[in-house]
Amino acid sequence: MTSLTDRYLAATLRSVPTGRREEIATELRASIGDMIDGRTAEGLDAATAERAVLTELGNPAQLAARYSDRRLQLIGPAYYLAWQRLLIVLLSTIPAIVGVLIGVLQATVADNPAGAIGEGIVAAFNVAVQIAFWVTLVFALLERLGTPLNLPEWSVDQLPELPTERGVTLTDVCASIVFLGLFIAFLPWQHFQSVVGPDGERLPILDPALWTFWLPLLIVVLLASIALEIGKYRARRWTWPLVVGNAVLSLAFAVPAIWLLLDDRLLNPEFVTRFAWLRDGGLDTVARISIVVIVAITLLDIADSVVKARRSAR
Amino acid sequence: MVSDDVLRTHLQELRRGTVVVASLVALRRPDYGYALLQRLTGHGFPVDANTLYPLLRRLEEQGLLTSEWNTEESRPRKFYRTSDSGKQVLERLLDDLAAVQTSLRTLIEGAPE
Numbered sequence A: 001m002t003s004l005t006d007r008y009l010a011a012t013l014r015s016v017p018t019g020r021r022e023e024i025a026t027e028l029r030a031s032i033g034d035m036i037d038g039r040t041a042e043g044l045d046a047a048t049a050e051r052a053v054l055t056e057l058g059n060p061a062q063l064a065a066r067y068s069d070r071r072l073q074l075i076g077p078a079y080y081l082a083w084q085r086l087l088i089v090l091l092s093t094i095p096a097i098v099g100v101l102i103g104v105l106q107a108t109v110a111d112n113p114a115g116a117i118g119e120g121i122v123a124a125f126n127v128a129v130q131i132a133f134w135v136t137l138v139f140a141l142l143e144r145l146g147t148p149l150n151l152p153e154w155s156v157d158q159l160p161e162l163p164t165e166r167g168v169t170l171t172d173v174c175a176s177i178v179f180l181g182l183f184i185a186f187l188p189w190q191h192f193q194s195v196v197g198p199d200g201e202r203l204p205i206l207d208p209a210l211w212t213f214w215l216p217l218l219i220v221v222l223l224a225s226i227a228l229e230i231g232k233y234r235a236r237r238w239t240w241p242l243v244v245g246n247a248v249l250s251l252a253f254a255v256p257a258i259w260l261l262l263d264d265r266l267l268n269p270e271f272v273t274r275f276a277w278l279r280d281g282g283l284d285t286v287a288r289i290s291i292v293v294i295v296a297i298t299l300l301d302i303a304d305s306v307v308k309a310r311r312s313a314r
Numbered sequence B: 001m002v003s004d005d006v007l008r009t010h011l012q013e014l015r016r017g018t019v020v021v022a023s024l025v026a027l028r029r030p031d032y033g034y035a036l037l038q039r040l041t042g043h044g045f046p047v048d049a050n051t052l053y054p055l056l057r058r059l060e061e062q063g064l065l066t067s068e069w070n071t072e073e074s075r076p077r078k079f080y081r082t083s084d085s086g087k088q089v090l091e092r093l094l095d096d097l098a099a100v101q102t103s104l105r106t107l108i109e110g111a112p113e
Helices: A003-013 A018-041 A046-057 A060-067 A077-107 A116-145 A170-192 A208-212 A214-235 A240-262 A269-274 A276-313 B004-026 B033-042 B049-061 B084-110
Strands: B065-070 B077-082
Touching: A003 A018, A003 A046, A003 A060, A018 A046, A018 B033, A018 B049, A018 B077, A046 B049, A060 B049, A077 A116, A077 A276, A170 A214, A208 A214, A214 A240, A240 A276, A269 A276, B004 B033, B004 B049, B004 B084, B033 B049, B033 B077, B049 B065, B049 B077, B077 B084
Parallel strands: none
Antiparallel strands: B065 B077
16 A cells, blocks of 8 residues: 555544544555545546545545544534623623723832833733633533533523613612712811811811812812713713713813822822821822722723713614 | 525535435445445435545444455455344434425425415
8 A cells, every 4th residue: 555545544543532543444444445446447547546535535634533523613502602601701801800900009009100001901911811711721621521511591581681772770870970969068078077186176188279269160070970960861871972071071070180189289288297108108109099090980981981872872 | 596505505404314314225235335435426325435434434333334344355345234223213214204205295285386
């Protein structure tokens, strides 16, 4: 037997279970011989006939898979949907959480505000790759082993609700309004009522000088935000004008707040001197953490409104 | 106009199961892989070698075929034969094939164009 057939047999048998290798080899060799004979009888020379026969039999790996009844797929239909669902759930949450955490840690504790966003993105990407790899590996193994998943059967009760006309729920709107109201109430409260120190002394936390302009402005912005929430509830969903209004209001709050924090003008100087750790550099840390949190919340809020507006526009 | 690809896929789907039936019928008379391939092709069941050879082994593992080595000729050949349980399965398959034919015919007659 010539070497081309020998090589073909070796390539095929490599991935056939050992126990059956010998028998398959003998039979396949005979079959190939028969096929070559058939071709030479039609007038082909031996070498051409051999090439034609082996070409007809095709990729040895595929033939071997047919002999061993092996599946030529990473994750088959039995597991695909479960794999996809799990991957979507994990990838849509964990990388973002880890990325934000790492970014905040870098900006605050590690004192690396410049590289914080980059570090956060790199961390999120690495986590995403790890998740995708391990989940896929586990499912590929399940596919090979044929392990039953024992997932509950699908039933009609699992049908998702149709995207209702109301993309904005009353609960969400109420929660937002309560939060905004508390925030507004906090501003005068901290001025008149906050108790500082053991002797029950009352000191404003925020700089009283801000009442001439900045704090009233923030209150106006917060009141406008309440109006926006009500408008959103009446519109029943996020519309593009609402998205723009929300972005403007978010920035109208975040930009002055960040600017005042950077300028060390937000906190009452008397309040700061009362606490040693605030005086000795603690103020910087507080400002930095606050800025990162404000930036993160503002960006998430705007992104969330855009996503929801796109979804309801569909 | 339906594309050739679509037509070919449907024809393949239609033919897929019939290779098993044809093999079980043909192997009531024992034969080896290549000879069976020739016989099936000659009777209008064109089948790829790389499909038929693994299929014969699978049917043997399922107990529908038995096999015997013939070493008398120059080349040792494995002869397959339809087993008793293979014949029972074949009977069921042929019945079902006939039932499909009947159903189709009544469907066609019941809904003339």
